[in-house]
Amino acid sequence: MELNEKQQTLLRMLPGIDHILELSKAEPSFEYVPKSVLVQSARRVVENFRAAILDENKSIEEKDLADLSVFEKIKETVKKAMTPNLMRTINATGVVVHTNLGRSVLASCAAENLLAIATGYSNLEFDLSKGERGSRYSCVAELLCEISGAEAAMVVNNNAGAVLLCLETIARNRKVIVSRGELVEIGGSFRIPDVMAKSGSILKEVGTTNRTHLKDYMAAIDNDTGLLLKVHASNYCVVGFTASVTLKELVELGSKYRIPVMEDLGSGTFIDFSKYGLSKEPTVQESVSAGADVVTFSGDKLLGGPQAGIIVGKKDVLDSIKKNPITRALRIDKLTLAALESTLRLYRNPEKAVHLIPTLRMLTIPIELIKKRADKLYKLLSKINNPALSITLADRCSKAGGGSLPLLDLPSRCIAVKIEGVSANSLERKMRENMPPVIGRIEDDYFLMDLRTVQEEELSAIKNALNNVLNRNQ
Numbered sequence: 267m268e269l270n271e272k273q274q275t276l277l278r279m280l281p282g283i284d285h286i287l288e289l290s291k292a293e294p295s296f297e298y299v300p301k302s303v304l305v306q307s308a309r310r311v312v313e314n315f316r317a318a319i320l321d322e323n324k325s326i327e328e329k330d331l332a333d334l335s336v337f338e339k340i341k342e343t344v345k346k347a348m349t350p351n352l353m354r355t356i357n358a359t360g361v362v363v364h365t366n367l368g369r370s371v372l373a374s375c376a377a378e379n380l381l382a383i384a385t386g387y388s389n390l391e392f393d394l395s396k397g398e399r400g401s402r403y404s405c406v407a408e409l410l411c412e413i414s415g416a417e418a419a420m421v422v423n424n425n426a427g428a429v430l431l432c433l434e435t436i437a438r439n440r441k442v443i444v445s446r447g448e449l450v451e452i453g454g455s456f457r458i459p460d461v462m463a464k465s466g467s468i469l470k471e472v473g474t475t476n477r478t479h480l481k482d483y484m485a486a487i488d489n490d491t492g493l494l495l496k497v498h499a500s501n502y503c504v505v506g507f508t509a510s511v512t513l514k515e516l517v518e519l520g521s522k523y524r525i526p527v528m529e530d531l532g533s534g535t536f537i538d539f540s541k542y543g544l545s546k547e548p549t550v551q552e553s554v555s556a557g558a559d560v561v562t563f564s565g566d567k568l569l570g571g572p573q574a575g576i577i578v579g580k581k582d583v584l585d586s587i588k589k590n591p592i593t594r595a596l597r598i599d600k601l602t603l604a605a606l607e608s609t610l611r612l613y614r615n616p617e618k619a620v621h622l623i624p625t626l627r628m629l630t631i632p633i634e635l636i637k638k639r640a641d642k643l644y645k646l647l648s649k650i651n652n653p654a655l656s657i658t659l660a661d662r663c664s665k666a667g668g669g670s671l672p673l674l675d676l677p678s679r680c681i682a683v684k685i686e687g688v689s690a691n692s693l694e695r696k697m698r699e700n701m702p703p704v705i706g707r708i709e710d711d712y713f714l715m716d717l718r719t720v721q722e723e724e725l726s727a728i729k730n731a732l733n734n735v736l737n738r739n740q
């Protein structure tokens with residue numbers, strides 16, 4: 267390619283890496299920046315300028331290559347490189363249990379306990395009363411039994427792991443009977459039939475998508491049957507002409523044929539949501555008292571704790587699960603345990619738990635409080651003095667998320683933002699790429715932020731983000 271004169275001049279102007287490193291010595295914010303990061307950032311910026319000079323569609327001027335402007339770019343690149351990739355993000359989607367945004371926000375006591383355990387040694391596997399090796403699960407097992415009414419409990423890394431572990435222990439090389447209406451797929455490619463195959467158990471589907479009867483289970487039982495499994499259809503609903511078998515009926519059938527019964531609750535909750543005007547989700551206590559041998563559920567969905575797979579049930583079944591070597595591969599981490607124990611303790615007082623556990627608080631928050639928060643943000647954003655910016659309040663609905671309460675629309679209030687000359691797509695991207703990122707959604711030509719999932723102390727950060735977008739737009 268033939269270079270024109272301007273391009274040749276500009277290329278000659280590009281600073282050398284040594285020159286940039288020399289300039290960097292005087293930059294106070296670079297004091298703790300490793301040299302490798304500096305060199306890499308400098309190379310990247312210079313390379314980008316070189317590509318821009320050679321690109322006919324980009325108009326680079328001499329002033330763009332002045333030391334000061336190049337250095338500004340390098341500072342920006344270095345700052346990005348020095349910021350952790352996993353970062354605090356503002357959830358303005360209105361989806362409370364948002365799997366992509368980390369599902370549940372921990373209660374403050376859970377976060378405090380996590381920090382305390384993280385920064386010191388602990389009695390993780392040490393029995394302080396006996397002075398000898400103890401069990402990793404002991405800190406939560408009793409609590410789980412107390413809250414759920416189960417005989418025994420244990421915890422693993424996540425619920426997918428819990429389901430795999432239970433199936434492998436109870437029904438390896440044996441048939442597991444499941445209703446066709448319950449062969450769920452949840453996000454992240456967790457499918458009941460696939461997990462079952464990996465556990466070495468054999469899927470025996472019964473009934474139809476919309477209707478399964480007790481006689482279907484009964485007809486499928488033979489000498490090879492190892493388990494009757496019920497899976498909570500957490501993220502979808504079968505409506506209309508439907509029939510399903512209750513857990514209690516399955517338990518009766520199981521005891522008649524001496525076959526264990528397991529329920530995968532998916533989300534799992536200790537709180538009866540119908541008391542708070544939300545739709546009914548089966549509670550863990552109900553599954554336990556219906557007599558299931560094993561019940562599995564997530565720690566970070568409706569429970570509002572850290573990622574974990576919780577298993578409660580009959581002592582003999584739990585004993586054999588604990589002996590399965592796979593348990594070691596699915597082992598729960600001590601930081602998770604610390605957060606989980608604190609979260610579970612809150613459930614001893616359910617009315618308080620609803621206020622102290624953010625997931626529950628956001629799900630049950632009265633609309634008046636959301637409106638108040640929306641007004642507060644509206645006022646804050648109104649102070650931005652920019653004629654291109656228009657903001658309005660909008661009544662919309664939020665979702666529980668996390669594959670729970672799929673039909674439930676929670677009335678909420680949003681702030682809708684539009685910036686003249688900026689498309690909604692571009693606004694959404696710029697808010698997303700802000701530090702901290704603000705995640706909302708697009709509706710028509712507006713960028714929408716749902717205040718249900720935004721915390722009070724995040725409001726000013728949203729204003730700053732919008733200011734950043736407006737300033738960069740000039």
Ligand SMILES: *Cc1c(COP(=O)(O)O)cnc(C)c1O
Nearest residue numbers: 424425426452500532533564669
């Ligand atoms: C979410 C869910 C799982 C998986 O739980 P994770 O905690 O995400 O591993 C399993 N089964 C059902 C029915 C679920 O809803």
